[in-house]
Amino acid sequence: MAQSLQYFSSSSDSEFHDENSEDLSHSELDVLPNYLTHDPQTWKSIQLSFNNFTVFPEELGTFVNLVNIDLSNNGLTYISDSLLNLSALQNFTARNNLLDGLPKDFGTMRTLETVNFSGNKFKEFPMQLTELENLKTLHFGANQISYLPNAIGNMRSLEILYLGGNSLTEVPATVGSLNHLTALVLCDNQLNSIPPTFVNLRKLQSLSLHNNKIATLPPEIVSLNLVELSLRNNPLVARFVQDLSFKPPSLLELSGRVIKIERVPYSEKDLPSRLICYLNSAQQCVNPMCKGVFFDSKVEQVKFVDFCGKYRLPLLQYLCSPVCSYKPAYAESDTDSEDSAKSKLKKVLLG
Secondary structure, three states: OOHHHHHOOOOOOOOOOOOOOEEOOOOOOOOOHHHHHHHHHOEEEEEOOOOOOOOOHHHHHHOOOOOEEEEOOOOOOOHHHHHHHHHOEEEEEEOOOOOOOOOOOHHHHOOEEEOOOOOOOOOOOOHHHHHHHOOEEEOOOOOOOOOOHHHHHHHHOEEEEOOOOOOOOOOOOOHHOOOOOOOEEEEOOOOOOOOHHHHHOOOEOOOEOOOOOOOOOOOOHHOOOOOOEOOOOOOHHHHHHHHHOEEEOOHHHHHHHHHOOOOOOOOOOOOOOHHHHHHHHEEEEEOOOOOOOEEOOOOOEEEEEOOOEEEEEEEEEEEEEOOOOOOOOOOOOOOOOOHHHHHOOOOOOOO
16 A cells, blocks of 8 residues: 555655755765765765665765765665764665664764664664654664663654564563554564553554464554554464364254244243243344354354455354355455444454
8 A cells, every 4th residue: 555655665766866965876886986075065865875885984974964864785884973973864774784783872863853774783772762852763674683672662753663574572561652653563573462552552553563473462452543454474363263163052052043043932921031031142143144043052253354455354253053154245445434444443353
């Protein structure tokens, strides 16, 4: 969906084709050209991706008016303190490199709004990032981090947080403090659960949890106004299907079914009150092609409903017997109304 793409896209090419901008990607550079360094204060955006820089160019520290810089796909192993001189920098992208650390005072770069360090070699989440009070977008996917500090809850301006493709086994409850989040990506980790504090993420629209080890979800999640939710390849879904079973009907149930289906008349004069209550508890099979009823013995059938073309959620429905099934007369999709989508989401088996 087009709406999804805006969450996860990298630097916009338009940022590097404006006046006072330069695109030097794919130029096989390992030093900056002389014409750039001749008047460094002129430049506001520089695209240096797909070159041969192994360290952050010291000369860039004199480009004090830079707003955007992209050093992706270079082989960077080190970012020098000269980066800290860029007091106007708002967007810094250095994805797909070999970085495993940041300058000690990186947290003082309070003008930063977007940072992308995905596809590097970080084994720990840099605490400096938690000091960036104006940061709105953080891409930190495809690294090697196994835990998140509680201080991540201090990043109150975050709107997009991408942490997919790491080795996270849990998410701190403090993530629930990020009340401006609209997109949260935690897919392809080792998560067993998510904290109930996610209920506080009232602006969250997109939540990606696929390819984890999640067996249950907190019931609170149904109160979120999600547009997109991805749960595929989790034990939650697999177990939901595997645990289904059918309990053969008892003689009492078989008799009750005959009475209700054949409309056999009865009254309080004919039967004990206990049996009257039992017969009155009959439930209609959800199959519109079936006129059957059930009491205690029923088939729990999973119906996977597709939302937004992105994910499928298991909904639980009851049939009167294993041989009773039907093909739905309609298909749920992103064309469903918002109210309908919310209603269906609340019916999802949560564990």
